[in-house]
Amino acid sequence: MDSDSKYDYIIVGAGAAGSVLANRLSANPANKVLLVEAGSADQNPAIKDPGGFVSLWFSELDWALKTTNQPGLADRSIVINQGKVLGGSSSINAMMYVRGNPGNFEAWKAQGADGWGYDDLLPYFIKLENFENGASELHGTGGELSIRDCPDDVMRSEHFLKGAMELGYDGPNWDYNGARQENGAGLIQFHITENDKRASGASAFIDPVFDRENLTILTGCQTTKIIIENGTAIGIEYIISGIKNQVFVSREVIISAGALASPKLLLLSGIGPAAELEALDIEVVADLPGVGKNLQDHLQLPMVFRSKIEMPQTTLLTGNVLFVNTKKDGGLVDLQLNFTPSLPGPLAPLLPDFGGPICIFLPILVQPESRGEVTLTSKDPLEPAIINPHYLEKEADVEVLRNAVELVRNLATTPAFQELSGGEMAPGEADVTDYIRSQSSTLWHPAGTCRIGKDSLAVVDPKLKVHGIIGLRVADASVMPTVTSGNTVASSFVIGAKAADMILEDHLND
Numbered sequence: 001m002d003s004d005s006k007y008d009y010i011i012v013g014a015g016a017a018g019s020v021l022a023n024r025l026s027a028n029p030a031n032k033v034l035l036v037e038a039g040s041a042d043q044n045p046a047i048k049d050p051g052g053f054v055s056l057w058f059s060e061l062d063w064a065l066k067t068t069n070q071p072g073l074a075d076r077s078i079v080i081n082q083g084k085v086l087g088g089s090s091s092i093n094a095m096m097y098v099r100g101n102p103g104n105f106e107a108w109k110a111q112g113a114d115g116w117g118y119d120d121l122l123p124y125f126i127k128l129e130n131f132e133n134g135a136s137e138l139h140g141t142g143g144e145l146s147i148r149d150c151p152d153d154v155m156r157s158e159h160f161l162k163g164a165m166e167l168g169y170d171g172p173n174w175d176y177n178g179a180r181q182e183n184g185a186g187l188i189q190f191h192i193t194e195n196d197k198r199a200s201g202a203s204a205f206i207d208p209v210f211d212r213e214n215l216t217i218l219t220g221c222q223t224t225k226i227i228i229e230n231g232t233a234i235g236i237e238y239i240i241s242g243i244k245n246q247v248f249v250s251r252e253v254i255i256s257a258g259a260l261a262s263p264k265l266l267l268l269s270g271i272g273p274a275a276e277l278e279a280l281d282i283e284v285v286a287d288l289p290g291v292g293k294n295l296q297d298h299l300q301l302p303m304v305f306r307s308k309i310e311m312p313q314t315t316l317l318t319g320n321v322l323f324v325n326t327k328k329d330g331g332l333v334d335l336q337l338n339f340t341p342s343l344p345g346p347l348a349p350l351l352p353d354f355g356g357p358i359c360i361f362l363p364i365l366v367q368p369e370s371r372g373e374v375t376l377t378s379k380d381p382l383e384p385a386i387i388n389p390h391y392l393e394k395e396a397d398v399e400v401l402r403n404a405v406e407l408v409r410n411l412a413t414t415p416a417f418q419e420l421s422g423g424e425m426a427p428g429e430a431d432v433t434d435y436i437r438s439q440s441s442t443l444w445h446p447a448g449t450c451r452i453g454k455d456s457l458a459v460v461d462p463k464l465k466v467h468g469i470i471g472l473r474v475a476d477a478s479v480m481p482t483v484t485s486g487n488t489v490a491s492s493f494v495i496g497a498k499a500a501d502m503i504l505e506d507h508l509n510d
């Protein structure tokens with residue numbers, strides 16, 4: 001790339017949101033778009049193999065970000081894997097496709113995210129997908145992203161689905177991405193192609209437009225700062241092959257570096273809590289106290305049962321699901337319960353020898369009340385940020401997981417599940433709260449660190465423009481006011497798509 005070149009739009013980060021943005025913004029050949037990605041191209045064959053992703057964790061395609069020691073997790077520090085490659089985390093994730101609960105988006109709107117209610121976002125969910133079960137009022141078939149019911153036959157579990165129905169839930173073909181998410185048991189939907197390959201942000205949204213002359217993609221290029229002059233973003237600084245450089249923009253910089261890296265980049269650029277920045281000798285460009293705050297993540301808790309039925313390993317991590325509100329208060333879904341009827345093949349190399357067949361329930365805390373933060377240790381962009389999710393700090397979060405253990409135990413005693421169950425192995429006799437604190441781990445869904453809103457702790461406005469700065473938006477999982485009740489990639493794709501529409505609309509008459 002010619003370092004003198006100037007772009008209309010610079011997108012930082014080619015993950016779920018950034019891939020869609022690059023696709024949509026470059027659709028008009030008149031727009032000159034630069035997509036900058038710190039990681040490499042997505043050439044590793046394990047990316048495309050739906051069972052291959054676990055082998056990519058801790059590789060050069062993974063930022064593998066460590067949290068601080070978490071008092072709520074028995075003082076453990078854990079690693080939050082995050083994709084560092086074209087497609088971002090959508091290239092190394094478990095491919096489960098969950099839009100979230102309609103109530104999540106209504107809650108966003110109620111918190112000041114005008115235009116982000118369920119009815120506003122549904123058309124985006126529909127437009128993005130190519131749903132194998134056909135088009136309807138709630139599903140689309142014309143989109144770039146292949147969505148399929150769990151394509152792994154071993155994984156589909158009648159014992160789980162019928163067990164859930166015996167407890168009074170709907171099923172067994174519950175479409176949780178349909179009219180109602182909660183209280184139904186069904187197969188998990190996946191972003192996997194009809195040829196059984198991973199459909200990632202890169203394969204769905206970048207590959208088809210790779211040859212556009214107005215789209216430049218730089219890989220191995222880490223953005224270190226947004227250049228801001230007189231309150232306007234005019235370009236970025238970056239490092240490529242160890243060399244520092246700058247590139248300039250005529251319209252907008254869009255940060256899509258993910259919920260752990262986007263706030264870091266804002267902080268490095270002088271946008272954040274003034275006192276924190278001054279303490280690190282970073283010049284304050286905009287005093288935005290909410291940058292890096294409001295960090296939310298989903299936690300998973302494995303519960304292992306002996307199985308009476310010998311089955312081959314599964315090719316995916318999981319495949320059956322039930323969404324419920326454990327508080328039974330009519331509020332949002334707070335628990336996602338996944339189920340795997342035999343040893344999950346991708347994880348097998350990492351798991352102990354269970355001495356016989358097993359099956360795994362995976363309760364997931366999906367509406368955590370605990371809030372964490374991302375802060376800087378220094379103004380050196382290559383130093384990792386401090387990630388403190390404050391996991392399970394709020395007792396209400398532990399309570400949801402205790403409720404989940406009870407629900408699993410009830411489900412395990414249903415006649416349908418008894419045909420499979422050889423008894424509970426973990427937590428077994430262990431104290432449930434101790435087990436929760438010592439065994440819970442991330443489901444890799446950080447969100448909320450640059451949240452949308454109009455209050456003093458909001459970072460971006462409903463059009464995703466960074467408060468107080470011209471020509472700078474954030475568009476990725478970090479803008480979610482609250483994390484969705486389910487896996488976060490679907491909503492991240494939609495954030496990218498809606499961001500693109502809003503940007504194009506704003507520049508219609510330029």
Ligand SMILES: Cc1cc2nc3c(=O)[nH]c(=O)nc-3n(C[C@H](O)[C@H](O)[C@H](O)COP(=O)(O)OP(=O)(O)OC[C@H]3O[C@@H](n4cnc5c(N)ncnc54)[C@H](O)[C@@H]3O)c2cc1C
Nearest residue numbers: 013015016017038088089093094095096223476477487489
């Ligand atoms: C192991 C794992 C399993 C998961 N499983 C699922 C699942 O099954 N279903 C689901 O819905 N979600 C899952 N997720 C979460 C989901 O993938 C993310 O929520 C989603 O990808 C977030 O999109 P994003 O655009 O915010 O960020 P990302 O997709 O993470 O993209 C951010 C991009 O920015 C790049 N970047 C960061 N900093 C810089 C910089 N300074 N300069 C340039 N580029 C930079 C990164 O390298 C990355 O490519 C999983 C995630 C992981 C890591």
